Amino acid sequence: xxxxLLLGLLAGGSxxxxxxxxxxxxxxxxxxxxxxxxxxxxxxxxxxxxxSWLVFAAQVLVGSTLGAxxxxxxxxxxxxxxxxATVAVLATVAAGIGxxxxxxxxxxxxxxxxxxxxxxxxxxxxxxxxxxxxxDSALVAGIHLVxxxxxxxxxxxxxxxxxxxxxxxxAAPD
Amino acid sequence: xxAEPGRxxxxxxxxxxxxxxxxTLLVLLNVPAGGIVGAVAGSAVASGxxxxxxxxxxxxxxxxxxxxxxxxxRLDIQTLETLLHLIVPLxxxxxxxxxxxxxxxxxxxxxxxxxxxxxxxxxxxxxxSEMAVLADEANARTGIVIAIHVVRVATVVLVALPLxxxxxxxx
Numbered sequence: 256x257x258x259x260l261l262l263g264l265l266a267g268g269s270x271x272x273x274x275x276x277x278x279x280x281x282x283x284x285x286x287x288x289x290x291x292x293x294x295x296x297x298x299x300x301x302x303x304x305x306x307s308w309l310v311f312a313a314q315v316l317v318g319s320t321l322g323a324x325x326x327x328x329x330x331x332x333x334x335x336x337x338x339x340a341t342v343a344v345l346a347t348v349a350a351g352i353g354x355x356x357x358x359x360x361x362x363x364x365x366x367x368x369x370x371x372x373x374x375x376x377x378x379x380x381x382x383x384x385x386x387x388x389x390x391d392s393a394l395v396a397g398i399h400l401v402x403x404x405x406x407x408x409x410x411x412x413x414x415x416x417x418x419x420x421x422x423x424x425x426a427a428p429d
Numbered sequence: 430x431x432a433e434p435g436r437x438x439x440x441x442x443x444x445x446x447x448x449x450x451x452x453t454l455l456v457l458l459n460v461p462a463g464g465i466v467g468a469v470a471g472s473a474v475a476s477g478x479x480x481x482x483x484x485x486x487x488x489x490x491x492x493x494x495x496x497x498x499x500x501x502x503r504l505d506i507q508t509l510e511t512l513l514h515l516i517v518p519l520x521x522x523x524x525x526x527x528x529x530x531x532x533x534x535x536x537x538x539x540x541x542x543x544x545x546x547x548x549x550x551x552x553x554x555x556x557x558s559e560m561a562v563l564a565d566e567a568n569a570r571t572g573i574v575i576a577i578h579v580v581r582v583a584t585v586v587l588v589a590l591p592l593x594x595x596x597x598x599x600x
Contacts, residue, residue, distance in 0.1 A: 268498035272490075284490045285559060288497025293504045301505040310499045311452065311464055316484075316492030317558050318468020319448030321565055321575065323440075323476040323483035325469070329572030336551075339541055340577040343533040343552045347581065348589050350529050351554065354522040362518050367597050373522060374593070375554035376585030384590055388597065396503040397512045398519065403500065405523045406555035407563070410530075414567045417546050 256303040264305070267295030281411020286404060293400075351375045365390060372398030440476065441484030447475020465558050466579055489562065496558060526554040544569065551577040 271291015275283035333340075355373035359366045367390035371381045378399045386392040451471020455463030476483065512519070534548035543551070547569040550560045557578040564574040 264498055264502055265495075268494050268501065271501075272494050272497065282493070282559060282563065284493035285497040285500075285562075288494040289501040292498040292501030294501075296502045296504060297506060297509065304502050305495075305499045309495060311456070313492045313495030313499065314464035314558065315445065315448045315452045315468045316488050317496065317562065318452060318465045318492075319445040319472040320484050320486075320489040320492070321561050321571060322448060322451075322469035322472030322474075323444035323481070324565055325473040325572050325575075329473075329576070332570060332573050333576040336537065336541055336543060336573060336577070337580075339537055340551060340573075341580060343537070344577065344581045344584050346533060347526065347529060347552065347554055348584055350526060352589070352593075354525060358515075358518055358522060362515060364515065370593060370597065374585055374589055375526065376582045376589075378556070381585075381590070384594060388594070391508075391511075393503065393505055393508045394511055397508040398515075400500055400503055401512060401516075401519055402523050402526075402554065403556055403559065405520065406527065406553055407559050409527055410549065410553050410555060410560070411563060413549060414546050414563060414569075417549070418567065421545075 256306065260299065260303075261305070263299065264292045264295050268292035280408070281415070282407045286407060289400070289404065347375055368394050368398070371395050373402075375402065378403075438485075440481035441488065443481065444472040444476045444484050445488065448472035450475075465561075466575075469561070469575055493558075493562065523554075530554060543573070547573055550574045557582060 268288035268291045271289070271294070272284045272287035275287025275290070280286045351374040352370060355370035356366075358364050358373060359369035362369075364372075367385055367388050371385045371390070372395045374381060378396065381399065382392045382396050385395045448468035448471045451467035451469070451474070452464045453467070454471070455467030460466065530549065530552045533552040534545065537543040537548035537552065538545050546567050547564065550564045550567070550569055551574045553560050557575065560578055561571055561575045563569075564571040
């Protein structure tokens with residue numbers, strides 16, 4: 256990816272994030288940047304992916320802000336819900352595979368693209384696996400993108416709803 | 430947590446440094462979602478488990494904007510056309526996953542006394558980073574949310590993915 260295109264994508268993402276903040280989209284830095292950068296990407300006719308070091312840097316920045324807030328009781332808290340959480344995880348993964356099979360059977364989507372597109376987890380790994388099977392990895396990435404955007408938006412609104420309902424005085428993040 | 434700006438900057442740099450070391454280590458070890466998980470673990474250790482102030486909010490915003498850009502550039506025109514063609518069944522499928530999330534969260538709330546927001550975020554079919562950030566901003570139990578999503582990603586990558594490759598791969 257050329258430096259000019261990279262700067263353009265980052266600028267598009269930043270503008271998108273600023274606009275998303277104005278209209279109070281849930282997770283505005285992520286959802287806004289996603290829409291803004293994809294708009295730029297589509298406008299210039301594509302041209303590769305972001306450098307892996309930049310994605311790694313993003314994960315470090317986000318992960319660091321989260322880790323610094325974790326309390327010392329985190330492992331004990333997790334142990335308390337580990338069994339039901341594992342069941343929940345298995346149910347979600349099984350549902351993703353089932354829905355992928357349903358999409359394949361009813362909408363003419365390829366089997367590989369449908370199943371790997373609907374399994375909720377490890378987007379990078381799913382895309383790489385589809386590529387290794389000779390499937391349409393861009394489509395699988397797109398399906399995961401739609402899932403991510405919808406889930407982040409809906410869950411964000413649901414969280415706000417719970418906070419309003421329970422009278423949580425903390426303002427929604429802005 | 431209040432802190433002087435200088436001390437806060439130093440603590441923030443320490444947390445990011447710890448995150449960098451943790452992420453590098455887990456990525457080199459090929460741990461699923463190693464970048465984000467390693468950064469969380471590394472920064473938790475470097476910060477002494479909330480013994481020091483976290484990095485400023487702007488650090489997270491920059492990281493999320495970059496993650497958004499990384500996701501956005503995956504779209505191209507042909508993929509977009511296919512997605513538009515499939516959008517209704519795709520939204521229905523994601524809606525069903527979200528309905529399952531609500532159902533599972535209800536069980537966690539009623540039987541295991543987990544608060545609703547934590548339960549909803551822990552069972553959500555979303556990304557580790559995204560759900561963890563939502564949890565932190567909603568004052569939910571972020572550690573539980575991260576841990577459960579790590580289990581989800583590990584289950585997918587270490588169990589579901591090899592099985593699917595075995596079943597769907599070229600025979």
